[in-house]
Amino acid sequence: MQSVKSEKSVIPLNITDQMNRRVVVSFPPQRIVSLVPSQTEMLFDLGVGERVVGVTKFCFHPAEARTSATVVGGTKNFNFEKIEALKPDLILGNKEENYQDGIEQLAEKYPVWLSDISTLAEALDMIRKVGFIVGCKDRADALATEIAASFAAVAAATALVPAAYFIWRKPYMVAASGTFINDLLGRAGYSNVFSHLGRYPVVTAEQLAAAAPQQILLSSEPYPFGEKHVAEFQAICPSAKIRIVDGELFSWYGSRLRHSAAYF
CATH class of the missing domain: 3.40.50.1980 (Nitrogenase molybdenum iron protein domain)
Incomplete structure (x- = not known):
């Protein structure tokens, strides 16, 4: 055979x-x-x-x-x-x-x-x-x-902190409604001051100042925001807290999410 x-x-x-x-x-x-x-x-x-x-x-x-x-x-x-x-x-x-x-x-x-x-x-x-x-x-x-x-184990915030999440510079671009980042912002205890806009809009310094976020989150990706950019945003919103955040933990929707809740 x-x-x-x-x-x-x-x-x-x-x-x-x-x-x-x-x-x-x-x-x-x-x-x-x-x-x-x-x-x-x-x-x-x-x-x-x-x-x-x-x-x-x-x-x-x-x-x-x-x-x-x-x-x-x-x-x-x-x-x-x-x-x-x-x-x-x-x-x-x-x-x-x-x-x-x-x-x-x-x-x-x-x-x-x-x-x-x-x-x-x-x-x-x-x-x-x-x-x-x-x-x-x-x-x-x-x-x-x-x-x-x-995520279920993360305590729900009693009051969401108004925030803006930046993904790009020159021009300034933020994550707004309809994005995965926007969903995770709420789970991290933030309310998106640009949630009335769609997806990833370009915003001006004047719009940012008018939105008056308590915190400005500068993502490490896709634009590589770093400490050198903090003063630039502080000048626009003097009373806001500027934070550099791990963009992968806000935007990667695969197995990296295992680390996001603890980070938040």
């Missing part, structure tokens, strides 16, 4: 992403390209890092991600030739962090699962769904449960 080399069985999995798109994935996927830094870190924490073959240049966590996998460009400028060479059987992207034209081009050839996250609940949903897709349902469920419990 002729011997046949056994291979790990692959099952077509018909699933829905957070954009309500139907995606057919070979289960379990063996060649994953992650186009979102926070989701890259999550994949490694779920124990499937050896199956991640492509990442972005911004996938800093874990440190080995950009050496064990091929860097396929940025979050908004993909190298399609590199991605094609990797022959991915799953690409993970995000509505906000990636660009529509690039995602649509990839979706013509590969299974592309998109997350769409503006709340903690949606982040936990993403963790559970991606965990299921990559064959790590139990680990993902445990991770999501751990994160949910950590």
Whole structure:
């Protein structure tokens, strides 16, 4: 009898992403390209890092991600030739962090699962769904449960502190309503003085002064705010407390959320 080399069985999995798109994935996927830094870190924490073959240049966590996998460009400028060479059987992207034209081009050839996250609940949903897709349902469920419990244990603030959260300089840009950062600000005990604006608006120094936040939070990313910028904002709002904050703990919606509640 002729011997046949056994291979790990692959099952077509018909699933829905957070954009309500139907995606057919070979289960379990063996060649994953992650186009979102926070989701890259999550994949490694779920124990499937050896199956991640492509990442972005911004996938800093874990440190080995950009050496064990091929860097396929940025979050908004993909190298399609590199991605094609990797022959991915799953690409993970995000509505906000990636660009529509690039995602649509990839979706013509590969299974592309998109997350769409503006709340903690949606982040936990993403963790559970991606965990299921990559064959790590139990680990993902445990991770999501751990994160949910950590936030539930944070005492609710008796009075929210009016604050402004800056993500960019020249021009000044803040996180406003409809963003994941805005949801976490409330959980950290803040009320967003720019919540009447949408998404990531440009604001002027005059608008900031008029909003009169008690605290101004300068994020470490995407703009690398540091102590040298404190005086600049103090001059605009002399009575406000200026704080440099860890942007990853306010905006990364994967496994890094395990550390956010304690930080807040």
